[in-house]
Amino acid sequence: MALPEVKQTATEARLATLTMPEAGCTRAAREDALARVLEMGLPGRRDEYWKYTRPDTLISAEQPHAALFHSDEPLLFGNLDRLKIVFIDGVFSAEDSDDLELEGVNIDRIEDICCKDIHWAKELYGVLESRGQSPVQRPLAALNTAFAADGVAIHVTGKPTKPISLIYRHASETSDAMLHHIIRVESGAEVTVLENGPAASRFNKCIEIDIADGGTLHHVRAQGRDHERRAATHMFTRLGQESVYKSFTLTVNGILTRNEQVIELTGDDAIAHVAGACVGDGDFHHDDTVFVTHDAVNCESRQVFKKVLRNGATGVFQGKILVKEGAQKTDGYQISQSLLLDDDSQFLAKPELEIYADDVACSHGSTSGAIDETALFYLRSRGVSVKDATNMLTLAFLAEAVDEIEDEELAEAIVNRLEGWLSRHI
Amino acid sequence: MLEIKNLHVKLEEEEKQILKGVDLTVEAGKVHAIMGPNGSGKSTLSYVLSGRDGYEVTEGSATLEGEDLLEMEPEERAAAGVFLAFQYPVEIPGVGNMTFLRTAVNAQRKARGEDELSAADFLKEVRAKAKSLKIDADMLKRPVNVGFSGGEKKRNEILQMAMLEPKMCILDETDSGLDVDAMKLVAEGVNALRDEGRGFLVITHYQRLLDHIKPDVVHIMADGRIVKTGGPELALEVENNGYADILAEVN
Numbered sequence: 221m222a223l224p225e226v227k228q229t230a231t232e233a234r235l236a237t238l239t240m241p242e243a244g245c246t247r248a249a250r251e252d253a254l255a256r257v258l259e260m261g262l263p264g265r266r267d268e269y270w271k272y273t274r275p276d277t278l279i280s281a282e283q284p285h286a287a288l289f290h291s292d293e294p295l296l297f298g299n300l301d302r303l304k305i306v307f308i309d310g311v312f313s314a315e316d317s318d319d320l321e322l323e324g325v326n327i328d329r330i331e332d333i334c335c336k337d338i339h340w341a342k343e344l345y346g347v348l349e350s351r352g353q354s355p356v357q358r359p360l361a362a363l364n365t366a367f368a369a370d371g372v373a374i375h376v377t378g379k380p381t382k383p384i385s386l387i388y389r390h391a392s393e394t395s396d397a398m399l400h401h402i403i404r405v406e407s408g409a410e411v412t413v414l415e416n417g418p419a420a421s422r423f424n425k426c427i428e429i430d431i432a433d434g435g436t437l438h439h440v441r442a443q444g445r446d447h448e449r450r451a452a453t454h455m456f457t458r459l460g461q462e463s464v465y466k467s468f469t470l471t472v473n474g475i476l477t478r479n480e481q482v483i484e485l486t487g488d489d490a491i492a493h494v495a496g497a498c499v500g501d502g503d504f505h506h507d508d509t510v511f512v513t514h515d516a517v518n519c520e521s522r523q524v525f526k527k528v529l530r531n532g533a534t535g536v537f538q539g540k541i542l543v544k545e546g547a548q549k550t551d552g553y554q555i556s557q558s559l560l561l562d563d564d565s566q567f568l569a570k571p572e573l574e575i576y577a578d579d580v581a582c583s584h585g586s587t588s589g590a591i592d593e594t595a596l597f598y599l600r601s602r603g604v605s606v607k608d609a610t611n612m613l614t615l616a617f618l619a620e621a622v623d624e625i626e627d628e629e630l631a632e633a634i635v636n637r638l639e640g641w642l643s644r645h646i
Numbered sequence: 647m648l649e650i651k652n653l654h655v656k657l658e659e660e661e662k663q664i665l666k667g668v669d670l671t672v673e674a675g676k677v678h679a680i681m682g683p684n685g686s687g688k689s690t691l692s693y694v695l696s697g698r699d700g701y702e703v704t705e706g707s708a709t710l711e712g713e714d715l716l717e718m719e720p721e722e723r724a725a726a727g728v729f730l731a732f733q734y735p736v737e738i739p740g741v742g743n744m745t746f747l748r749t750a751v752n753a754q755r756k757a758r759g760e761d762e763l764s765a766a767d768f769l770k771e772v773r774a775k776a777k778s779l780k781i782d783a784d785m786l787k788r789p790v791n792v793g794f795s796g797g798e799k800k801r802n803e804i805l806q807m808a809m810l811e812p813k814m815c816i817l818d819e820t821d822s823g824l825d826v827d828a829m830k831l832v833a834e835g836v837n838a839l840r841d842e843g844r845g846f847l848v849i850t851h852y853q854r855l856l857d858h859i860k861p862d863v864v865h866i867m868a869d870g871r872i873v874k875t876g877g878p879e880l881a882l883e884v885e886n887n888g889y890a891d892i893l894a895e896v897n
């Protein structure tokens with residue numbers, strides 16, 4: 221079917237600005253992905269899946285500008301023992317990164333997986349992204365598979381003693397970066413992956429995660445606060461039997477963020493939790509789009525998303541739980557809530573359940589509300605200032621999402637970031 | 647200490663006059679009780695004194711040690727020494743009781759230009775005071791008032807009062823919903839705070855709390871006014887005959 225003309229033109233214009241990396245063995249996957257992009261076209265304003273978020277600046281041929289944000293706050297995860305992998309404007313920096321050696325894990329750059337003949341990687345690159353194109357199209361992810369110039373392949377075979385920390389620095393005000401990572405967690409292995417930093421003026425990032433039976437992956441991400449930055453990210457995760465995936469994202473400012481999580485529970489007794497806390501001010505626009513597919517018995521999924529919005533900020537949540545035929549004993553939970561600190565801000569939510577099994581327990585809820593005036597007065601009557609009381613209630617609102625982070629040290633780092641934001645903005 | 651003169655209050659949103667000229671002075675070291683039928687304006691008075699939104703003072707004044715309370719924000723009143731034990735203590739999910747107490751204590755100390763209490767000193771003090779109110783460690787850890795029984799909520803109010811050491815303590819029906827044992831605990835908590843420099847305004851429906859917290863002065867409030875003032879015997883009279891006689895006599 222031919223694409224609408226507007227979409228065709230926009231897609232061609234964007235593609236004209238991109239060059240496919242040579243990278244030998246991913247070449248076929250990249251060509252396939254390009255074919256998908258050509259067939260789907262890049263997202264347009266009329267697409268149902270982009271009803272609440274305008275994709276224009278995410279697909280434009282021009283590189284959007286984003287000023288760098290300077291702050292004297294201590295670095296996030298700065299005191300934590302971790303393996304640092306640094307990308308500057310989307311390019312790996314060996315100089316700033318640690319040695320990629322860590323017991324229980326092998327880490328390689330995507331461009332090296334061919335010469336090293338890393339089989340699992342060749343079998344994963346573009347595969348989960350491609351699976352994730354149905355039933356809903358995600359053209360920006362296919363674009364990423366085709367053109368991402370850098371990224372790492374992380375093979376987890378044991379239980380590394382420290383987290384793998386992907387750090388995304390933003391150095392040029394007109395950077396336009398694409399990164400594609402792949403992670404394979406072997407049976408019984410366990411790893412924590414951290415991500416933080418603004419990455420680029422415009423950032424398109426895709427991670428494909430394959431967790432084998434009994435494997436565990438913890439993911440904690442903090443998206444950088446450069447006010448004008450834009451990001452479209454995808455995480456495609458496939459879970460085997462009794463495997464665990466727990467992901468938390470903090471987003472603090474940024475003019476446009478679209479985070480998609482596409483999760484497929486394919487083995488019995490698997491657990492997937494995705495959570496997000498975001499705080500936004502002014503022309504901030506933040507979109508969490510989650511699609512969880514239950515395709516096995518007795519799996520648990522949880523989605524917990526909380527957004528604090530002020531001064532006209534917009535929050536979007538599109539979350540779906542699809543329970544396939546035969547996925548009995550599914551336990552699916554989804555909550556999305558916003559705290560609107562004024563009348564100008566808005567929260568748009570589209571929670572969806574689609575269930576084809578009869579023995580399941582799924583619930584979802586979405587709310588939008590202001591600060592509880594009674595609670596605020598109670599705190600103030602004890603001597604707490606309006607500002608501090610508002611901060612306390614705001615953190616309390618976000619607590620359910622932050623509590624999804626299991627590691628206390630990481631949770632504390634995230635709470636510190638939130639407190640920093642609140643003290644600057646409220 | 648607390649001086650209320652000809653206080654008239656209406657609802658901000660509606661043309662409804664609730665307080666219609668309240669005159670009341672509480673001296674330092676004294677316990678004043680206010681009794682009165684439901685709807686007479688007792689809670690409204692306590693809210694107006696502590697600075698809750700939604701009310702408009704149309705006439706009159708309220709001062710604490712000469713300072714105009716009505717001009718202050720709620721947190722400024724707290725720092726000046728006003729404390730209200732709520733008739734309905736508020737549940738705050740996500741805020742730990744201990745964190746809340748410590749934030750409040752330190753906010754008030756800061757407002758008064760004092761040093762913050764160290765974590766260790768705070769902990770020591772809170773534990774001792776909680777113990778005498780039979781508040782266990784678990785209640786201190788839990789979110790503020792969430793899942794607390796009626797009695798636990800009221801004891802938690804008294805714990806806050808004990809930690810904040812206010813000059814002017816206002817207790818709004820702190821006895822309602824309490825069984826005899828819980829009431830005794832609460833009364834002991836209040837009595838432990840009785841002190842020459844501190845005033846109390848105890849709002850209650852029943853004489854029984856006043857058996858444990860002996861008032862110096864008893865006021866009867868009806869339809870937004872103090873209609874009668876007397877000694878402790880006035881509370882007994884209410885207990886025995888209800889409000890009808892007093893109200894008839896006043897009218």
Ligand SMILES: Nc1ncnc2c1ncn2[C@@H]1O[C@H](COP(=O)(O)OP(=O)(O)O)[C@@H](O)[C@H]1O
Binds near residue numbers: 657664685686691
């Ligand atoms: N926020 C409010 N909105 C509407 N009516 C109110 C409000 N606050 C108080 N009132 C009314 O004012 C009167 C006095 O109430 P209140 O002060 O709670 O009395 P008391 O504590 O003596 O029972 C009642 O008629 C009550 O319905």
Ligand SMILES: [Mg+2]
Binds near residue numbers: 818
């Ligand atoms: Mg009342």
